[in-house]
Structures are given as structure tokens and as C-alpha cells.
Amino acid sequence: MSKPTRKEIHNKICELLKPYNPKNHPIKESSGIMTDLEVDSVAVFDLVMGLEDFYDISIPMELISDIRTVGELSIAVKELIE
Amino acid sequence: MSNVLNNAASSIFDKYAILQSRVDLMMKIGKDALGLKFDDIVSATKGKIDGREILLAGTNNYLGLTFDDDCMKAAKNAVDKHGTGTTGSRVANGSYNEHIQLEKALAEHLKMESCVVFTTGYQTNLAAISGLAGDNDVIFMDADAHACVIDGTRLTSSSTIRFRHNNPEDLDKRLKRQGDISDGHALVVIEGMYSMFGDIAPVDEFVDVTHRHGGYLYIDEAHSYGVFGPTGCGIAEEQGVLDKIDFISGTFSKSLASVGGFCASRHKEFEILRKVMRPYMFTASATPSNICAALMAVEKVKEGHHLRKNLKTRSLQLHSGLSEMGYDICADASPVIAVRRPNEAVAAMEWNWLIENGVYVNLAVPPGTPQSSSLLRISLSAAHTEMDINTILKAFSNLKSNQQELMARMSARLAK
Numbered sequence: 149m150s151k152p153t154r155k156e157i158h159n160k161i162c163e164l165l166k167p168y169n170p171k172n173h174p175i176k177e178s179s180g181i182m183t184d185l186e187v188d189s190v191a192v193f194d195l196v197m198g199l200e201d202f203y204d205i206s207i208p209m210e211l212i213s214d215i216r217t218v219g220e221l222s223i224a225v226k227e228l229i230e
Numbered sequence: 231m232s233n234v235l236n237n238a239a240s241s242i243f244d245k246y247a248i249l250q251s252r253v254d255l256m257m258k259i260g261k262d263a264l265g266l267k268f269d270d271i272v273s274a275t276k277g278k279i280d281g282r283e284i285l286l287a288g289t290n291n292y293l294g295l296t297f298d299d300d301c302m303k304a305a306k307n308a309v310d311k312h313g314t315g316t317t318g319s320r321v322a323n324g325s326y327n328e329h330i331q332l333e334k335a336l337a338e339h340l341k342m343e344s345c346v347v348f349t350t351g352y353q354t355n356l357a358a359i360s361g362l363a364g365d366n367d368v369i370f371m372d373a374d375a376h377a378c379v380i381d382g383t384r385l386t387s388s389s390t391i392r393f394r395h396n397n398p399e400d401l402d403k404r405l406k407r408q409g410d411i412s413d414g415h416a417l418v419v420i421e422g423m424y425s426m427f428g429d430i431a432p433v434d435e436f437v438d439v440t441h442r443h444g445g446y447l448y449i450d451e452a453h454s455y456g457v458f459g460p461t462g463c464g465i466a467e468e469q470g471v472l473d474k475i476d477f478i479s480g481t482f483s484k485s486l487a488s489v490g491g492f493c494a495s496r497h498k499e500f501e502i503l504r505k506v507m508r509p510y511m512f513t514a515s516a517t518p519s520n521i522c523a524a525l526m527a528v529e530k531v532k533e534g535h536h537l538r539k540n541l542k543t544r545s546l547q548l549h550s551g552l553s554e555m556g557y558d559i560c561a562d563a564s565p566v567i568a569v570r571r572p573n574e575a576v577a578a579m580e581w582n583w584l585i586e587n588g589v590y591v592n593l594a595v596p597p598g599t600p601q602s603s604s605l606l607r608i609s610l611s612a613a614h615t616e617m618d619i620n621t622i623l624k625a626f627s628n629l630k631s632n633q634q635e636l637m638a639r640m641s642a643r644l645a646k
Contacts, residue, residue, distance in 0.1 A: 168602075188597040193373065193392055206407055208389040209371075 151229055152203070157222040164198045165218075177219030185218075203229055252574075258643050259575065260582030263593035273297050274613035279585060285621055287608045288592040290425075292457045292565050293530065293537045294613025295487035301526045305488075308522035316518070321504075321511045328521045333492070335528045340463055340478060342494035344501050348509070349516045351452055351481025352378040354491030357507035358479055359419060359448065360385035366414030370401060370445070372431070374424050374600045379450065385508070388414070395424075395600065398435040405443040416445030422454030422465030426599050426607065428566025430454075434469045446476040455531070456485025457538060457565055462531040482516075485531060488524040490516040537612035541565055544614045551623040555630060560605070568594070569606040569626075577604035579640040580629055589625040 152160075162175050168191045169175070173184060181187050187195070196207050199221075205228045215221050243250075256263060269278040274294035275286050295301050312326060320329065329347060337345035348354040359382030363369050369383050369390040383390040391408065394400035405416060418440040420431050433449060440447040451464035459467030464480070466472045476497065482490035493500075504510060530537075549563035560568040571577035574595045581593040584606070592607040599605055608622065629636070 188602060190597045190600070191602055197373070197392060197394065200404075200407075204407065206389075206391055206404070208391060209383065210390060213384075 152226075154222055154226055157225050158218065160202060161195075161199070161218055161222055161225075164195050164202075168195060175218055177217065177222070179218045180216055181218060181221065183216075199225055205229060255575065255644070256578050258646065259578045259640060260643075261585065263578060263581060263595075266585075266590075274611055275618060277590065279590070282588065284585065284588050284590050285618055286590050287610065287614070287618075287622055288590050289611070290453065290484040290609045291487065291611045291613070292453075292541060292609070293485045293487070293527075293534055294611040295485070295527050295530055297613075298487065298527070298530060301487055301523045301530065304526035305519040305523040308518035312518035314517065314519070316515045318514055319511055320515045323515070325515065326518060326521070328518060328525060329515060332521050332525045332528070335525055336492050337494055339461070339528060339532060340494045341473065342478065342496050343498040345492055345494040346500070346504060346507075346510065347516065347521070348491040348493070349513050350489060351483055351491035352381075353509040353513065354479050354481065354493055355379050355450060356382045356385060357509035358477065358493040358503065359383060359417070360509075361503040361507040362446070362448070362477065363388040363417050364414070366412065368408060368411050368414060368416050370404060370416055370418045372396070372420045374421075374426070375419060376421065376425060376450065376452070377598070379419055379421075383419075388417075396429065396431055398432060398439045401436065402439045402443075405439070405445065416440070416443060417448055418445050419448045419450070422449055422451040422458065423564060423566065424600075425453050425566065426594055426605065427560035427568050428453075428564040429561035430465055430564065432469075433466050433475075434471045437471045437474045441474070447474070448477040448479070449475055450479045452479070452481040452491075453484060453566065455480040456527075456534065457541065462534055462538065482520065482524040482527075486524045486527040488520045488527065490520050490524060534612075540614075541610060541612040544610050544612075544616070544619050547616065547619045548608065548610065548622060551619070552626060555623075555627060557626065560603070565610045567608045567610070569608070571604045571606060574604045575640065575644070576637075577606060579636055581606060583629060583632070583636055584625055587625050587628065589622055 165175060168187045169185055179185055181192055196212055200207050211224060215224055271277045274291050274297050277284050277286050333345040333347050348357060355378040363386045365387050367388045369388055371379060371390055371392050372395055373392050374395040391404055393404050420436055423430050437447055449466055454464040456462045458465050463472055466475045477493060477495045479493040482488040545563045545565050548567055552559055558570040560570055577593055584591055594605040594607045596602040
């Protein structure tokens with residue numbers, strides 16, 4: 149499998165965010181996951197487990213605590229894949 | 231100049247604006263669920279709110295020992311003999327004889343080589359997890375772990391990976407994915423019975439997976455010590471794997487009817503952690519009355535078959551009664567019975583209604599709950615009688631039949 153692009157990772161994050169975004173806030177790279185999208189801290193970690201399984205990577209919790217936006221998350225995932 | 235003006239216009243509390251609006255909503259509906267005020271607590275199962283008697287069904291007082299004659303006598307004697315406080319940490323001021331006695335009693339009960347007692351249950355996991363996991367170690371933590379486990383992982387520089395709740399196969403996958411941990415070890419952290427849903431871990435399977443990967447297994451039995459197992463040691467004992475557990479932690483503030491906590495280990499080298507665990511070293515040690523009450527309660531736990539039997543009977547009675555009414559309960563029967571509600575506002579309204587109708591349960595809402603659920607959480611006690619359970623069931627039955635009126639009342643309050 150070729151390495152995914154930022155866009156593909158972003159789309160995957162949007163897909164995994166769906167169940168945690170019942171108010172259907174528009175998801176942009178700059179969207180704050182907990183602030184703009186109102187995803188609670190536990191749900192963020194659930195979302196991360198989905199990303200870990202899809203890309204077969206480990207995303208340590210301490211890395212997540214520094215991430216604020218959807219764009220930052222996709223950058224972190226891309227770096228871990230590479 | 232504009233900066234000065236901006237600073238004047240903002241406040242250090244602005245970051246809590248969303249939280250404040252949630253609290254305001256809760257207060258419109260009724261009482262503050264995170265700051266409930268009792269007029270009095272008169273027994274293990276009875277209290278008073280707003281001048282009225284209320285049945286306590288949310289206190290985690292699993293064995294009902296807070297008003298046990300022997301435990302109360304032990305606490306009173308301790309005050310008479312040793313005073314009210316210890317005024318310092320065990321590292322700076324030394325240990326009382328009773329601190330050592332309690333550590334010995336717990337180590338013997340759990341058949342462990344070492345045991346350390348702490349001032350609170352929260353500090354126990356904070357101290358032991360951050361002390362055990364160093365720079366090169368990796369913590370693998372169950373997804374539904376309690377806040378004190380999460381905070382323990384934050385106090386150390388080791389990496390933390392979360393695995394799916396109560397899922398040994400998922401742990402296996404994540405341990406494999408991690409591969410060899412250079413110059414370090416895996417520390418797997420689970421709980422016996424989980425506090426919010428009351429569901430039980432397959433500890434025997436976690437022992438197998440963890441040890442197959444060369445890791446250490448840490449189990450928090452805060453809600454299960456005293457409640458499960460032939461001698462009350464917890465879920466690991468119940469599943470016949472107590473001797474395989476590397477570290478077992480617990481609290482005095484549930485079955486042991488006091489305040490404090492412990493961590494025991496089958497590794498005698500665990501003793502060295504007394505010299506590194508900051509939440510152990512830099513806080514005052516538990517008071518003589520807390521320690522002596524817990525010491526007496528350990529004896530009660532060991533001989534507490536009748537208490538565990540009644541607790542189980544009451545749990546089954548409540549679980550089947552609520553199930554028959556069609557309530558959605560989060561797990562099989564256990565001393566924690568969590569009823570899932572559609573959302574936070576409805577759960578808050580119902581929680582207030584239950585208090586007004588003489589039954590105190592816990593309102594549990596995200597992010598303190600798994601799956602972002604809003605819960606009416608009940609915790610049972612061996613001190614509850616069959617009649618007490620009938621009272622809870624009657625209240626939940628009335629809650630169902632008054633649903634329309636209740637929702638109308640909520641809409642009216644929210645519209646104000």
C-alpha cells in the first residue's frame with residue numbers, strides 16, 4: 149500500500165469523526181477538535197484508536213495532548229506513518 | 231495600551247465559559263450534581279437532604295462498614311491513643327506502628343511480598359504508576375481507565391498507549407505493534423470492576439497476554455476489593471489468578487470504609503518505590519483513625535462472606551427489577567448498576583426527581599463516562615435490605631410513569 153497523502157488522512161479523520169459530531173459542525177483543517185467540534189476528551193482518544201488500527205501505527209497519548217486541530221492530527225499521523 | 235485594555239476585558243476564568251454554561255443548565259434543572267449537600271449522613275444507607283430522609287444508593291459503601299461498631303471503635307481508639315493527625319509525610323516524619331501493621335495485613339491477605347499504603351486512593355495510582363513506568367517503559371492502559379490512572383500516566387515521561395476496553399485481543403495487537411521495547415518494559419494497567427458501568431475485566435486473559443509479551447500486569451481493584459473472591463481479595467482472586475498479578479492497587483474509601491489506598495506487589499523490589507513516588511513522599515500520611523478503621527475493616531473483609539452474599543443477592547434483585555421495567559442497563563448484575571439515559575439534560579432532571587422522591591443515586595456524564603453516555607449510576611451496599619431495593623425499584627417505576635410530566639417540567643425550567 150502506498151503511503152497516504154495528507155488529504156487522504158484528513159478524509160479518514162473526517163469519516164472517523166462522524167459519530168462524535170452529531171451537530172454536524174463543518175470539519176476544516178483549522179477546526180479545533182475539542183473546541184469547534186465539541187468532541188469530549190475521551191471521544192478524542194477513541195477516534196485515535198480508530199486511526200491507529202486503520203494505519204497500523206501507535207499514537208501515544210502524550211502526543212495527542214499537544215494536538216488541538218484536525219490539521220495537526222493529520223500531520224502527526226503522516227509523520228508516524230513515515 | 232490596547233493590550234492593557236484587552237487584558238482588562240478578559241478574565242483568567244474565560245476558558246471555563248463552556249463548562250460554566252453546562253453548570254448553569256444543570257442549575258436551571260435543579261441541584262448541582264457535582265456539589266450535592268447532605269444535611270446529615272446517619273447510617274451506611276440513610277442520609278438527609280433538605281430536611282428529608284433519603285436512601286443512599288450511590289456511595290460505593292459496598293460492605294456498609296462505615297457504621298460497623300468495631301470499625302468505629304477502632305477509629306475512636308486511634309484518636310485517643312495517637313491524636314487527630316500525623317502532621318507530615320512518612321518520609322519526613324516517619325511511620326506510625328499502625329501504618330506498618332496495615333501494610334502487613336494487606337500483604338498477607340493478598341499473599342504479596344510488599345505493600346505500601348497511601349493517603350488517598352487517587353494518590354495510590356498516581357504514585358505507583360508514575361513510579362513504576364520510567365523513561366523507556368511503555369504503559370498500555372484500558373480505554374475506560376479511571377482518571378487517577380490517566381493522571382498517573384501524565385506524571386511520567388513514559389509513552390502511553392490505550393487499548394480497547396476489556397479486550398485482551400486488542401491489547402495483544404497493540405503489544406505486537408509496539409514490538410520490542412528497547413531498554414524498557416510494558417506495564418499493562420486494567421481495573422477489576424469498572425466504576426461507571428460495573429463491568430468486570432477478564433483478568434485471567436489479560437495475565438496471559440501481558441506475560442506472553444514479557445510485560446507486567448497492574449490491576450486496580452478499587453471497586454472490587456472486599457466485594458469479589460472467596461476471601462474478598464477482588465476479581466483476580468475470583469478468577470483464580472491472584473498469584474500471577476504483578477501489582478494490585480485498591481482504596482480504603484469503598485469496602486474498607488475509610489480514606490486512603492494501597493498498592494501491593496508479588497515483587498519484593500517494589501519497596502524501593504517508597505524512595506521515588508512523589509505522591510507518597512510529599513504528602514502527609516494517613517491519619518491514625520483512618521488507618522485503624524481500615525485495619526479493622528480488612529479483618530471484616532476476610533470474614534465477610536455473609537456481606538458479599540447479601541450484596542450479590544441485592545444486586546441481582548435490583549438488576550432484574552430494572553431490566554423487567556425495560557431500563558437499559560450497561561452491564562450484567564454487579565454492585566454497580568448503571569442505567570443509560572438518552573442525554574445529559576434528561577438524566578439530570580431524573581436525578582433531581584429521584585432525590586425529591588427519597589433516593590440518592592449518582593448522575594454521571596461525559597467525559598467521566600465511557601461512550602459519552604449519561605447515566606443514573608447506582609452503587610449497592612451489603613447494608614441494603616430487600617425493602618431498600620424495593621424502594622429504589624418503586625422510585626424507578628414511578629420515574630417511568632411520570633416521564634411526561636417530568637419532561638414538561640424540564641422544558642418549563644429551561645425556558646426560564
